[in-house]
Amino acid sequence: MSRAALVIICDFLLISLLSLANFDEPARQQVTAPDPTAVDAQAMTNLIEIMQQALEQERTARTETQEQLDAAQRALENREELLAQREDQVREKEQDLTEIERRAQELARERERLRLETEAAQQELTSLQEQQTSAQQKIQELTTNLRVASAEASITRNQSEAIKAELAARRSEVEKLQGQMEKLEQTRQAAESEKQRFAVELTRVQTEATIVREQLSESRDMVRTLNVEKAELREHAATLAQGVDTLAQESQQLNNKLTQSVETLAAKSEEIKTGILQAQPLAPNTIFNDYLTNRLQSAFLARRGAILQDVRRERGTDTVLFSDGTNTFAIYHVDDTPLNEGGRGTDWEVITGSLGRGLNHFPLRELDLTGVDPRLVVAPLPESVVTNLLVKVYSLAQDPFRWQQGVVVGKSEDYYGEVDFQLDPENPVYLKLKRRAIGGLFSGSLPNRKDLVFTRQGELLGLMVNDEYCVLLRPPAITRKVRLGPEIANQQTGTLVDELQTRLRSLPAKLQ
Numbered sequence: 294m295s296r297a298a299l300v301i302i303c304d305f306l307l308i309s310l311l312s313l314a315n316f317d318e319p320a321r322q323q324v325t326a327p328d329p330t331a332v333d334a335q336a337m338t339n340l341i342e343i344m345q346q347a348l349e350q351e352r353t354a355r356t357e358t359q360e361q362l363d364a365a366q367r368a369l370e371n372r373e374e375l376l377a378q379r380e381d382q383v384r385e386k387e388q389d390l391t392e393i394e395r396r397a398q399e400l401a402r403e404r405e406r407l408r409l410e411t412e413a414a415q416q417e418l419t420s421l422q423e424q425q426t427s428a429q430q431k432i433q434e435l436t437t438n439l440r441v442a443s444a445e446a447s448i449t450r451n452q453s454e455a456i457k458a459e460l461a462a463r464r465s466e467v468e469k470l471q472g473q474m475e476k477l478e479q480t481r482q483a484a485e486s487e488k489q490r491f492a493v494e495l496t497r498v499q500t501e502a503t504i505v506r507e508q509l510s511e512s513r514d515m516v517r518t519l520n521v522e523k524a525e526l527r528e529h530a531a532t533l534a535q536g537v538d539t540l541a542q543e544s545q546q547l548n549n550k551l552t553q554s555v556e557t558l559a560a561k562s563e564e565i566k567t568g569i570l571q572a573q574p575l576a577p578n579t580i581f582n583d584y585l586t587n588r589l590q591s592a593f594l595a596r597r598g599a600i601l602q603d604v605r606r607e608r609g610t611d612t613v614l615f616s617d618g619t620n621t622f623a624i625y626h627v628d629d630t631p632l633n634e635g636g637r638g639t640d641w642e643v644i645t646g647s648l649g650r651g652l653n654h655f656p657l658r659e660l661d662l663t664g665v666d667p668r669l670v671v672a673p674l675p676e677s678v679v680t681n682l683l684v685k686v687y688s689l690a691q692d693p694f695r696w697q698q699g700v701v702v703g704k705s706e707d708y709y710g711e712v713d714f715q716l717d718p719e720n721p722v723y724l725k726l727k728r729r730a731i732g733g734l735f736s737g738s739l740p741n742r743k744d745l746v747f748t749r750q751g752e753l754l755g756l757m758v759n760d761e762y763c764v765l766l767r768p769p770a771i772t773r774k775v776r777l778g779p780e781i782a783n784q785q786t787g788t789l790v791d792e793l794q795t796r797l798r799s800l801p802a803k804l805q
Contacts, residue, residue, distance in 0.1 A: 298347030305343055574749035580700045581709040583751060587685040588613055589650050591623065591657075595631035597642045606631050611704045612648070613745065614679065615687040615753045617768035621679045622671040623648055623657075624756060624766070626743040630660060630670055632775065632790060640787045644777050648672070649682065662773040662789075665722055666764045667796040669756060687753040689766050693724075696749045701726070701740040701757070710739050714746075714763070723804060724755065724763045762804055 593608040610629040614621055627633045631644055646657035655678045663669045679686065694716070702709045708731055714724045726740050740746070744757040755763040775784060797805060 298344070298351065301347060302340065302343055305339065309339075574696060575751050577700045577709055577711050580747050580751050581702055583685070584613065584702050584709075584745070584747075585707075587687075589623070589648055589682065589684060590654075591625070591629070591646065591648050593630055593644065593646045595634075595641045595644045597640065606634060610743075613687055613753070614674070614682070614684060615689060615766065617689065619768075621674050621676070621686055622661075622769065623674060624745075624753075625660075625670040625672065626756060626758070627668045627670050627793065628743060632660065632662075632670065632786065632793070635787045635790045636794075637787050637791050640782060640785055642782045643779055644775075644781045644786070646672070646777050648674070648678075650684075653681070653683075655681070657777055659777055660775045661769065661771045662775070662793070664770045664772045665767065666758055666800075667793045668758045669764055669769075671769050687751075689768070690748045690750075690752040690754045693748060693752075693754055693765060698749060699724075699726070699754050699763075700747045700749065702745045702747065703739065703741065704743055704745060705741075708737070708739060712740060712746075717762075720762075720801065720804065722765050722767075723758075724765060725761055726757070726763055728761065758804065 588611045591610050591612050593606075595606045595608075597604050608629055608631060610625065612623050612625060612629075614623055616622075630646075631641060635641065646660070647654045648657055649655055655674075657672050659673065661671050661673060663671065697715075698711050698713055700709060701712050710729070710731055712726045712729060714726045717723050717725050724746075726746070728738050728740065730738050740757050740760065740763070742757055742759050746754040746757065746763045748754050753766055755765045758764050773789065775781070775786070775789070
């Protein structure tokens with residue numbers, strides 16, 4: 294009981310005592326005394342009511358205190374969750390920063406390598422240019438020498454012919470000169486008169502030449518001035534050209550930076566787009582249609598000799614391909630293969646298998662048993678076969694618990710549906726799927742043994758080992774390789790079947 298309730302009760306008792314006390318002088322007449330039982334009962338009733346009210350107030354205060362405590366607890370939990378989220382974000386940012394630094398270092402090393410290769414190529418180009426220049430000079434020298442030699446030979450031959458022609462001409466000229474000497478005497482007199490006339494003309498021409506020389510001097514001064522101005526203009530043009538080159542380089546650098554920024558933004562946009570697409574769940578119809586498009590048909594044939602008649606078994610099933618990041622496998626339930634039949638002393642003599650669709654089939658070379666579950670069997674495929682099959686290779690689920698639902702696809706029959714699943718703490722490599730009726734165009738329930746399970750993003754999640762449990766697919770840890778073909782006889786498949794049955798019986802009953 295709180296202190297306030299005790300104070301109220303004490304005050305009430307004091308008031309009750311004061312109301313019962315009589316401070317007046319006693320009257321002379323006889324006064325009937327009050328019934329103490331009635332007074333005590335009334336006081337007790339009032340006291341009980343007050344105590345109940347105090348108790349109710351105490352309960353109300355305690356309830357309010359508890360609610361405040363719960364609210365504080367929830368706020369603390371929310372704050373802790375927010376702090377954990379912030380720590381996750383910080384770790385992611387640190388990882389992104391580490392990746393960016395690594396990429397920057399790789400780019401720096403690549404840039405240094407390209408720079409060294411560019412310098413080496415530039416030196417090689419310079420050497421080739423020097424060799425080309427030297428070769429051109431040698432070619433020019435040889436051409437000049439050839440021309441000189443040809444010219445000298447031609448001159449020698451022409452000179453011989455010219456001397457002969459000149460001798461003949463000199464003879465005729467001597468004869469002509471004798472006749473011309475007379476004519477020259479006649480013309481000498483005429484030339485004397487012309488000489489005087491030419492003297493006058495020469496004076497006039499000299500005067501005009503002086504005027505022309507003065508004009509030529511002025512023209513030369515003007516040309517020198519123009520040459521100086523032209524040189525200044527050339528220097529100015531060179532300065533402008535250098536500025537234009539600098540601006541062009543800066544513009545190229547800005548364009549390169551802008552291009553890099555655009556490429557970076559495009560890459561980030563593509564990453565964001567990819568992340569958004571990956572975050573959006575696919576419809577079960579889409580996942581089932583993707584399975585129908587990429588499923589493959591497998592066939593197995595096993596044979597061994599017997600006393601009365603050879604034993605022959607055939608198996609056929611549909612499957613898909615998945616990759617662990619390095620190798621590609623086809624996935625099977627052990628019941629889809631001949632490895633689930635027989636026992637000690639009944640070894641198969643021949644097991645063959647094929648994979649494909651239509652007329653495009655390829656032989657299987659081996660079957661691998663995994664350590665995660667004795668019923669999970671995979672068949673490794675070479676890269677050449679995967680390329681020729683022309684189908685999608687599924688990736689394993691990176692975050693299988695992002696959604697609480699998976700899409701189950703039946704291998705034996707064409708049915709599919711969305712099913713809830715939950716973790717099994719005792720068996721972390723298995724998921725327990727909730728069975729439900731199919732309905733619609735199909736009848737029955739799902740999931741069933743040997744069905745495939747996909748995530749909501751279309752990744753391969755696992756294989757149904759029975760009607761309730763799915764084994765999670767991880768990069769397979771191979772425990773035994775069975776080579777297919779005629780050499781199967783020396784691999785003791787009967788003993789192998791006994792070992793698989795022993796492993797299966799060692800599992801919990803719900804997983805068998």
